[in-house]
Amino acid sequence: MADTPLENLRIVLVEPSHPGNIGAAARAMKVMGLQQLVLVKPLRFPAPEALAMASGAEDLLNRAEVCADLDGALRGCHRVYGASARNRHVSWPNLGAREAAASLRTDLQAGPCALIFGRERTGLSNAELDRCQVLVTIPTAGCYSSLNLGQAVQVLAYEVFMAAGAESSPTGGILAPMAAAEEMEGFYRHLQGILQTCGFLQAPRETQMMRRLRRLFDRATPSANEVHILRGILTELERWAGKGKVDRKNQDSL
Template sequence: MSEYREKQSLLHGADDLLSRIRVVLVEPSHPGNIGSTARAMKVMGLTRLVLVRPRFFPHLDATALASGAEDLLQQAELHDDLLSAIGDCQRVYGTTARDRHIQWPQLDARQAASEIVAQAMQAPVALLFGRESSGLSNSELDLCQTLIQIPTGDLYHSLNLAQAVQIIAYELQMASRLPVPRQDGLPEQEAQVDDREGFYEQMRAVLLASGFLQAPREEHMMRRLRRLFDRAHPSRNEIDILRGILTEITRWATRASREGR
């Protein structure tokens, strides 16, 4: 009996953990894919579905293909922009089928699942899926710290949106059942997306004013700087320190300009 209770406790703990992982669909165009995604999520214990500017929702096709996961559709969160959908998350993972010119940290679905589950023990995590036709844009991937690719056969690489969700959801379910690694002490909480984005905008403004950022390489350089700071996993306190430094630099530059230095 004790073994049964231990197993049930482990499964309930896994469900608790998975509730901190939100699946975010960016501009899905086919309502049937939304319904199929909800079904793929529910069968693997994921419950938080977030939709950013869906073309058609709610829709009968979504309800029909949810097939038992209609509650996830009813509870789905709708957002007009991606940042509002993930602003309170500490880590964001983006799915992509394409190689990018800037090298983001990249994992396959199984590797990513273990990391996502570990992160979800600390704070909410977002998992982004892009448009059926074009995936996530580079500016949307800028909000991600890690990219996920699903390995496929050599002859055909195309995965349906809901299929991709199903594969990663399965890996998350399996990873959530593994023993939780023990941590000594309380690690400092990583900064949320909102905090990091505020810092990046302030840094961009300071670097533009200084002349360091210039067209046509402005976006390329900012993307590299994002990757640099993302690798450091700064805490909110560290972000506040960095922003304080930028504020003082701006004040100094303003005083120096007034004094004609």
């Protein structure tokens, strides 16, 4: 498994309500060589039910990181995959489990990635899905498509494990460090603020427009250095706009 560093993959469970599902997810991860389990606001953890279902993966539960929000769970990740069966009005890159695993194989070589799973009943919210560059669906029979959380983790963990044993990416060369999730969020906040100030973003289409812009930049998979360049451009635009206001004031006073 040397071609793909599985230790770079972070499995994130958002607000799991059943401790047994946390234990089942840990067991699914361990048998497939995944080690990083992150929980965002679990309803009950630690809990005896989680230990019972872990069945040999207690060490993953003991090491599991518990975060107060998704920002903390994704810190340091340059690529985020979200498991979802929901239809979306805005087009996201949407891959099946096997295709997503192959894509992750390449992304993991560039640094830490996250695969996030939503709540047992409602899945991931729109705001949480906005944080994902790729949506992952597990193909099922058309008559019934509901998977238990632990089952979903098992399926995707298996596909990642199998993809990790395949040949390394044919692209070759050294991949530039990709921008981490928090760097991308900083860029998006910066961009949104400027677009609001100049009047480009206006209600009621502001949320939808920012979602489309996210998809645009997510498809580009910018490196950390490229995001710094983009932030520099935005900063210079702010300075230019501020200088323009001062110059107009001086002209008006003449």
